[in-house]
Amino acid sequence: MPSAELETLLDRLRHAARTGRGLNAVRPETAAHLLGHDALTLCLATPRGHLELLWSDDAADRLGPTLDDLQYTLGEGPTLDTMRTGRTITEPDLRNTPVDRWPQFLPAAVRTPARAVLAVPLRLGVVPAGVLTAYRIRPGPPTAQQAEATERFARVALSLLLHTSPARLLTGEHGAGLALHRAEVHQATGVLAVQLRIALDQALLRLRAHAYSQDRALLDVARDVIAHRLHLDNGSS
Numbered sequence: 006m007p008s009a010e011l012e013t014l015l016d017r018l019r020h021a022a023r024t025g026r027g028l029n030a031v032r033p034e035t036a037a038h039l040l041g042h043d044a045l046t047l048c049l050a051t052p053r054g055h056l057e058l059l060w061s062d063d064a065a066d067r068l069g070p071t072l073d074d075l076q077y078t079l080g081e082g083p084t085l086d087t088m089r090t091g092r093t094i095t096e097p098d099l100r101n102t103p104v105d106r107w108p109q110f111l112p113a114a115v116r117t118p119a120r121a122v123l124a125v126p127l128r129l130g131v132v133p134a135g136v137l138t139a140y141r142i143r144p145g146p147p148t149a150q151q152a153e154a155t156e157r158f159a160r161v162a163l164s165l166l167l168h169t170s171p172a173r174l175l176t177g178e179h180g181a182g183l184a185l186h187r188a189e190v191h192q193a194t195g196v197l198a199v200q201l202r203i204a205l206d207q208a209l210l211r212l213r214a215h216a217y218s219q220d221r222a223l224l225d226v227a228r229d230v231i232a233h234r235l236h237l238d239n240g241s242s
Contacts, residue, residue, distance in 0.1 A: 022165040033062040041151040042139040044069035082110040087124035098144035120144040193227035
């Protein structure tokens with residue numbers, strides 16, 4: 006991990022926070038590489054206690070978004086546990102993690118290239134603000150240097166979020182560089198809630214259940230609902 010390059014990265018993010026820019030100041034792949042990981046995701050806590058993916062690697066295999074979507078769909082995993090507990094979670098080998106820890110997430114995760122994960126909480130005192138999650142395709146715990154650098158990056162990322170207005174975080178306006186990864190899921194949830202005359206929370210559960218039962222990506226299901234290619238009724242899974 007080149008320390009000079011890492012310090013340059015952190016200085017760039019601090020400057021981005023001061024000038025009101027977003028995490029577009031650095032590409033996730035660049036940050037992941039400097040920190041010794043293969044993918045990074047940054048999720049923001051919503052007022053309702055959910056996590057919204059705002060920033061992630063966009064490489065061809067989309068490892069970070071894929072694993073975040075799995076956790077969102079299944080309702081379990083290291084990022085969610087870190088959010089709930091406020092503690093850093095390290096899993097050196099997902100293939101050797103006891104399956105009863107995340108009985109639905111682990112079988113799905115091992116079908117991806119990911120082997121190791123490090124999830125770091127972003128907190129304001131006792132208030133959860135989000136989670137930074139790092140993934141590696143090689144097994145093994147992070148080195149002390151990697152863990153420390155990832156914690157430092159998480160603190161700078163939180164500082165950047167605090168300097169960005171909520172409206173800009175959610176819309177990506179004026180160069181904030183952040184946008185809701187699952188905006189189409191929320192749109193489809195609204196469509197389904199109207200169609201079935203059910204609450205939004207129930208509509209989201211229907212979408213997630215259908216995606217899980219059909220072994221499909223949640224975003225793909227949402228897009229089909231929005232485009233009226235998929236019609237779920239009250240008896241649909």
